[in-house]
Amino acid sequence: MKRIILVAIAISALNVAYAQIFSDDFESYALGAYIGPQSTSWRTWSATGEGTPEDAQTTNIQASSGTQSIYFQSTSANGGPQDVVLDFGQLYSSGVFTFGSDFYVNSGKTGYFNFQGNNTIGGLYALDVNMDNGAISFQSGGEIQLLASYPQGVWFSLVIECNLTTKIWSVKIDGIAVGSWINSVNTVRYIDLYPILNSQFYVDDLSFDHSVYNLSNLNAAAAGLDMGGQIASQTTNPSVAIVNAGTTAITSFDVNLLYNGLTHTENIVGLNLASLGSTIVNFSSVVLIAGSNIAEAIVSNVNGTTDDVTTDNTTQVILSPIVPAFGKMVVGEEGTGTWCGWCPRGAVFMDRFEQDYDQFWAGIAVHNGSNDPMVYIPYDQGINFSSFPSSKVDRVGNGIDPSTMGTTFFSRLQVAPVAWIEVGAMYNSATRELNISGDFDFQSAASNQFRVAFVITEDGLSGTSSAWSQANNYGGGGNGVMGGYELLSNPVPASQMVYNHVARTIEPSFDGFAGSFPVTVAAGSNHAVNHMITLPANWNTDSLHIIVMLVAPNGQIDNAGKASIAEAIANGFVVGNSTGTNSITEMSQIDATFNLYPNPASTNVAFSFNLKSESDVIVRVVDLSGKVLAIRNYGNMKGASQINYNTSDLNQGIYVIEVTINGEKQIRRLVIE
Secondary structure: OEEEEEEEEEEHHHOEEEEEEEEEOOOOOOOOOEOHHHOOOEEEOOOOOOOOOOOOEEEOOOOOOOOOEEEEEOOOOOOOOOOEEEEEEEEEOOOEEEEEEEEEEOOOOEEEEEEEOOOOOOOOEEEEEEEEOOEEEEEEOOEEEEEEEOOOOOEEEEEEEEEOOOOEEEEEEOOEEEEEEEOOOOOEEEEEEOOOOOEEEEEEEEEEEEEEEOOEOOOEEEEEEEOOOOEOOOEEOOEEEEEEOEOOOEOOEEEEEEEOOEEEEEEEOOOOEOOOOEEEEEOOOEEOOOOOEEEEEEEEOEOOEOOOOOOOOEEEEEEOOEOOOOOOOEEEEEEEOOOOOOOHHHHHHHHHHHHHHOOOEEEEEEEOOOOOOOOOHHHHHHHOOOOOOEEEEOOOOOOEOHHHHHHHHHHHHOOOOOEEEEEEEEEEOOOOEEEEEEEEEEOOOEEOOOEEEEEEEEOOEOOOOHHHOEOOOOOOOOOOOOOOHHHOOOOEOHHHOOEOOEEEEEEOOOOOEOOOOOOEEOOOOEEEEEEEEEOOOOOOHHHEEEEEEEEOOOOOEEEEEEEEHHHHHHHOEOOOEEOOOOOHHHHOOEOOOOEEEOOOEOOEEEEEEEEEEEEEEEEEEEEOOOOEEEEEEEEEEEEEEEEEEEOOOOOOEEEEEEEEEOOEEEEEEEEEO
16 A cells, blocks of 8 residues: 655654655555556656556566565666656755665666656756666766665665765665765655666565754764775775764764774874764775675774764675676777767766776777767767767677666676787887787687777877867756866866877777688687787877777677787787788798697697797796796797797696797797696
8 A cells, every 4th residue: 555654753862853754565556557647646757658658557476565566677779668756745955864665676687766856857866776687886976886786586675864964875775784975966856767778677665754863962974985996806995984973073083994804994183074074084905805795984082082973983885896707808988079068977987987997997988979079980980879978888788878887897897708818019109100919818719700809099188179178068066966077167168178088090990800810719729910000190109008809799899908009019019810901920030820739738838930030039937817937038049949848837727828039929828737
């Protein structure tokens, strides 16, 4: 049944006084009927779609309690058409607003809802919640504030407590606190339930309530813990947000961070934190570990004493870092344009991904528009975005908003690649000829249906003409916080704009080189692909990145390698199959790729090759962590040559053998049994 209950109960220990409760268990609606025409609280986004496919229907296929719930499924290409809104009855801007509901998300499917932050639907988003493949993200202010997990294919409860007075929002899943944060958009009016692409989810036992919040005298509240990353093995710099939730200024406190059996402590002094003010406490050098573990931050010794409210002194997150597949790099291609007022959102998220996940992420900004000076037409036509900003992660699925790239990124990061990739190069600064090599160490069998594409991006681009100005719908702050763009004008003058990740070219085509590999590619084999490009004079070689992409037969990007020009030169150039735009293979000092046998090996391995002329030969043995185990300089060698190497000291496992001949590098994988 559906009910609205008004209460007025003061609970001084909690500093709240409850004012209103709404709940709906969907039992009072006719089975299979649309809920909009039967309710004064439920409506659709358009306000005219009640009783149509924009509305939600009751079902008895799943129910958390009783026999009925409401069901959401995306049937349109980009989500929807269902788009159902619950009116909270008024705009809440102070006190504690608490939302709760039970959700059931089918395995392998998604769920989504948002909170609207003003009286006009679509005018201001206070919170976006994405559920995808067991991962749930809470996003506000243009960034993901909290990541957690939920059980797939079963009912779970979700409670979001929004302290609109202190700006502290917190989440519980199945009764367990999973995190909190300071929310920059601190009002709520509606919830919007919308099935995005690939959605199938049920909703039951939905409720909300509101209470007055009274500030105590002295109270430091732990408002949020950000561990600084979501990938196992990352060394991060966590931060803890502290809010003065009392009326007395805070001058000092201590914060303890507990994680992985260790306690990290920061003693904060010399403050003058006013009532409702906030501050960030930073920690350094914390290594994230695999598995599900609790990280907890505790504030204490406030102004040299115990504060008045101890129930808000602790905040925690349940951290389950992603374990990346070895050698994996994920590609994000973003559609943007200087003409596009919402595209600053894409720039913000591309920069954040680069900052947080540089080791695992290759970001490419593909510009669009007749007046945008950074457009490279073949790339723009190849990616063919229909809306802006938009993005594709490893070219999986249709275009998505750049703010939602995280879910696909983490999913793709765990998929083992067909081949590991190293980017090498030779560069002639006089002619500006850049010869690129992509060296592919195949971990599983492949075929000539795989293709290689070479991308060059540039950071730090700017110009002086009006064409370099950026349209900015976030200017003035009316559309919320967006990485500082809310503080700038609309448009942002060219003198204030710097563009990063800009796609300068994609070679030899958007789909990649059709002749990249032989008909059959064996697991354990190495193949290199070469491409040459003459860099235009206005490209800053110090700001360029080379991205080599392995494109799978289904058009998705299987893996990538990324390097600056300096890094690629240091990696060495590996001679291989040419795209046809150069004659690198004629420069090789070696008649054919070197052979390595036996492989697998136990106590000894031999390298054999035939040199065209007297050449300097260097061999390196490297483990999979990148540690160099041995270096041998064999000096000048000529003709048919063989090198024997004792492997008895190597443990069982996989190693990389690098043979460099007059600066040209060949790489092979060696298995020790």
